Amino acid sequence: MPILPIDTGRYGTSEMKKIFEEEVRVQKMLDVEVALAQAHAAVHNIPQKDADKIAQMASLKHVKLSRIKEIEREIKHDVTSLVRALAEACGPSGAYVHYGVTSYDVVDTATALQLKDALGLIEEKTFQLEKLFMDRALQYKNTLMIGRTHGQHALPTTLGFKFAVWMREISRHIERLEQCKVRIIVGKMSGAVGTQAGLGQNAMRIQELVMQRLGLSVADISTQIIQRDRHAELVCVLAMIAASLENFATEIRELQRPEIGELFEFFESKKQVGSSTMSHKHNPEICERICGLARIVRSLTIPALENVVTWHERDLTQSSVERFLIPEGCILTDYLLFLMNNVIADLQIDEKQMAKNVTLTNGRAMSEAVMIALTKKGVSRQEAHELLRTLVIKSEVEKRCFEEILCENKIVRGKLSVEEIEEALNAKNYLGTAKEQVDSLVEKTKQERRAYGMG
Numbered sequence: 001m002p003i004l005p006i007d008t009g010r011y012g013t014s015e016m017k018k019i020f021e022e023e024v025r026v027q028k029m030l031d032v033e034v035a036l037a038q039a040h041a042a043v044h045n046i047p048q049k050d051a052d053k054i055a056q057m058a059s060l061k062h063v064k065l066s067r068i069k070e071i072e073r074e075i076k077h078d079v080t081s082l083v084r085a086l087a088e089a090c091g092p093s094g095a096y097v098h099y100g101v102t103s104y105d106v107v108d109t110a111t112a113l114q115l116k117d118a119l120g121l122i123e124e125k126t127f128q129l130e131k132l133f134m135d136r137a138l139q140y141k142n143t144l145m146i147g148r149t150h151g152q153h154a155l156p157t158t159l160g161f162k163f164a165v166w167m168r169e170i171s172r173h174i175e176r177l178e179q180c181k182v183r184i185i186v187g188k189m190s191g192a193v194g195t196q197a198g199l200g201q202n203a204m205r206i207q208e209l210v211m212q213r214l215g216l217s218v219a220d221i222s223t224q225i226i227q228r229d230r231h232a233e234l235v236c237v238l239a240m241i242a243a244s245l246e247n248f249a250t251e252i253r254e255l256q257r258p259e260i261g262e263l264f265e266f267f268e269s270k271k272q273v274g275s276s277t278m279s280h281k282h283n284p285e286i287c288e289r290i291c292g293l294a295r296i297v298r299s300l301t302i303p304a305l306e307n308v309v310t311w312h313e314r315d316l317t318q319s320s321v322e323r324f325l326i327p328e329g330c331i332l333t334d335y336l337l338f339l340m341n342n343v344i345a346d347l348q349i350d351e352k353q354m355a356k357n358v359t360l361t362n363g364r365a366m367s368e369a370v371m372i373a374l375t376k377k378g379v380s381r382q383e384a385h386e387l388l389r390t391l392v393i394k395s396e397v398e399k400r401c402f403e404e405i406l407c408e409n410k411i412v413r414g415k416l417s418v419e420e421i422e423e424a425l426n427a428k429n430y431l432g433t434a435k436e437q438v439d440s441l442v443e444k445t446k447q448e449r450r451a452y453g454m455g
Helices: 014-019 022-042 048-057 065-075 078-096 103-139 159-184 197-214 229-255 285-299 301-306 317-345 351-358 364-376 381-398 402-408 410-415 418-425 434-451
Strands: 144-149 152-158
Touching: 014 103, 014 317, 022 048, 022 065, 022 078, 022 103, 022 197, 048 078, 065 078, 078 103, 103 159, 103 197, 103 229, 103 317, 103 434, 144 351, 152 159, 152 364, 152 434, 159 229, 159 434, 229 285, 229 301, 229 317, 285 301, 285 317, 301 317, 364 381, 364 402, 364 410, 364 418, 381 402, 381 410, 402 410, 402 418
Parallel strands: none
Antiparallel strands: 144 152
8 A cells, every 4th residue: 555645646757756666676677687697698607598598587577576575575685586586587597697796786786777767857857947947038038027135125137037047057957967977877796895706807898798788887996885975966966956946936935925926826727726715825836845845855865975874895774775765866856847847837927016016115126226326426335325225214214205205315416317316216227237147148058958969
């Protein structure tokens, strides 16, 4: 009976969960055993016919999962159970199954095969999200909105600029994944302590042939296990991706507040229910789900880093941990990317409300622009800042338009005409290089995507 929400089908995409199904993992381990046998045959360590027999029988059609578990209940060793079940199915040729290697030659190499498939899906979705942000950045590069710092109105910006910032955050994650893959998608045939003693004089060649057949790189050196700094790096990268997705989701949640009302998750009004009792609710529940699950992904960094530590050439402390953290990390990160892609693709945007919110402070959010205008007319920057600080407070206390307060001030009017004050208070005139930055970074992203072969 399924217990965890990944198993019940609540979270995770079907294609990613498939990669980590027990049957698929067992088949990956059988594939490693086949590659090993064929490598032995290639260097004439075993007869080719026996290697071919192993290849013929190394599938779940012949090596039943039920038989592996039956053996494991007796001997209490999962990999040896698989080896024995395969050897049984191969008859006399079974004598050459698992020849010269140890359990984690098979386990770590099979894990690399799973991670190769998993990272392919994760990269695909990060590229999709990058493209969505790129398109939105261009679409809304002129859409005025207020920028906020500390939760307060700061200066005007554009929605396209916000999307461009998010786009480049994803671009950096793509780069991290590409760099990480080189260290993660590696296998090894190194034996009980890494010396390859059991593989004989052709050990290095056998290892090379196995990885060539499986489409993996060779770990440059290892003990009985591939060192877990590699896996820790991957989990940390996944945690960073999850953190970014939570960052984006949190911003959307904030901007969906009725008192802000600028961005909204898509809500299927004909069917979707926001609350079991409050019929008016349109909750940002997908973004909230992203925020919640991102915390689970980030929590995996601690056990991943703890796994770097091992006794001597290996102990078994990593094994139980990785049965959770590698599938969970990949399944949840992939799912978070899936959710965020859907959120951004269907994001509802109220440009009129954005424009309205820019004016919410009655012009006070443009105080810096007025300060700059005054300094250009010879007023000390510090003096201008203090003057505007007092005028902003006056506007707030008296609940009067900032322009009116400015026009009444003798110092301001002595330096700036009414037209110059109006120009300084026009938010559209104070966007700096926002639009140019959007165009420049979109072009940079396009060039990077072409280099990755994404077009």
